Amino acid sequence: MIEARGLVQTFHTRQGRQKAEVRAVDGVDLDVAEGEVVGFLGPNGAGKTTTLRILTTLLKPTAGTARVAGYDVATQSEDVRRSIGYVSQAGGAFSGARAGDEVVDHGMLYGLPRRVVEERGKRLFEQMDLPGLWTRMPKNMSGGQKRRLDIVMGLIHEPNLVFLDEPTTGLDPQARANLWQHIRDLRDRLGVTVLLTTHYLDEADALSDRIVIIDQGRVVASDTAANLKAQVAGDLVDLELVDPALIPRAAEKLAVLAPGPGGVEVVDGHVRARVPRAGRAIQGLLRDLDGAGIDLESVEVHRPTLDDVFLALTGRSLREAESAPSGTDGQPRAGEHEVQPPTPPGTPTATPAAPTTEGAVR
């Protein structure tokens, strides 16, 4: 469905008197097979939207080639446009126009007759949980309804491939969960291939068959969530002792189980290490600690999360990457117009603080 090789996009920005060249996309290769749901994960400004705009023919790549739905994005852009649906971050329905009118006009721009578009649009409204909203204006809709309307517009010409750019940004947790279900349905019920971008770990985890991690314009990993997590050396075991004086001895015991390069860390009275297959190893560890007379206040085992994966691959956590976009090359966000709050409420973007014994594994 998508076959991209060496995509590069450079922008020229001006900071004071200095002209700077920003490589927003820096040699991206991407393959997406038919029927896949691929999550494009990365911090804001990593080049996700820019890559998407290249693949949807809205932006001509500075270098590289891409075939989308069998057509070349540079030379057969009209055929590409005919075969794909694109739901941008901003949406596509005007806030002061009636939803149904916007859908019909959008569909008719694909050359479809009004009757077909209307019938299809109304059916999609039912499928997308928008009954009775045909004549409502988007400005009077909830965030979730508006997003679903945007997706209806992206589907009106029945494309086989849909691009969703940050589909759930700014939605409350319930609306997100609901939208996820609809996105899953796209593939399961309509057989649509989906490429979605997100900077939410849980979203990539929950929705994608495969995750492509992008950072500073480059693809740094591409695999299933399970495989990516398996690359991180083991689960995080976190011990809190009743008597802090015994920390060195507890650390010794834990070190036996942690062969990885990270070794044992002591943070705020907690002893932590990455332990392969911790579920098995922990029983012996507890027995050992008990035998040594070390009493525990708490034990936690965290399965690796995508944030750990991101950390292992790029040397910084996704959250850090969000707040301080790459110190070196200024502002890699050029060309992207992301209008979301930095961290919407209810989004567990980082897990270390979460007091669970199980990380988010589906």
Place this chain on the structure above:
Amino acid sequence: MSTFFRESFIVFRRQLRMNLRNPAWVIIGMLQPVLYLLLFGPLLEPLIGQFGAQNAYTFFVPGMLVQLGIFGAFFAGFSLIGEWREGVIEAERVTPASRTALLVGRLYRDLLQLLVQALILIALGWAMGMVASGTGMVLGVALTLLLGGACAAASNALALTTKSEDVMAPVINMVMMPVLLLSGILLPMTIGPAWLERASDFMPIRHVVDAVRSSFAGDFATNALGWGIGWSVAMFVLALWWGTATFRRENA
């Protein structure tokens, strides 16, 4: 070609629907020339002999017509910025529709609006005593539409280039002041000193004003008419090209 008209018509119908839902701008745009006609026109009546004309309204209505064409159309781009911000332009650009159709459909709306305003203005002028040639009025309105189309296309192009009302508003104000002052819309440039009249020769819209004025007066043999038609067509073609280029450009 039929695809082009179909696509531009879809865009036009959508724009018209939104305009009719929120007609405030149409009314405000209309009010300005009507007020000029009612409140400024009478001041011209005692002076009109000095301009080398007989009827104040035959002189003044063409000027107002051109002003309507320029000023109303210059603001057309503002609604485009709102649409761009809400992702509408992007959504339209991702369809296979012709980029020129996306622009031209919007121009149809501006031209229709301008035509309606022009007819109201002419009717009002006629009620106040304007005496004008029928053919001349048709030609004058046609020239106004060409000029209005050019300004609307330029305004849309400017909107997609700046993508910000805050940048666009001062630019338009900056352009409009000299246009208003050097085009002889309110008073003919011929009554001014020679240097001012020379300066106004470089203002293309002045020639359009002159042309619309001569055609209203039934004076079809003058050079002014040829210059006015030439400038209108040239500006229209140029602005259409610019507008299409911004819709087509990869990063618009």
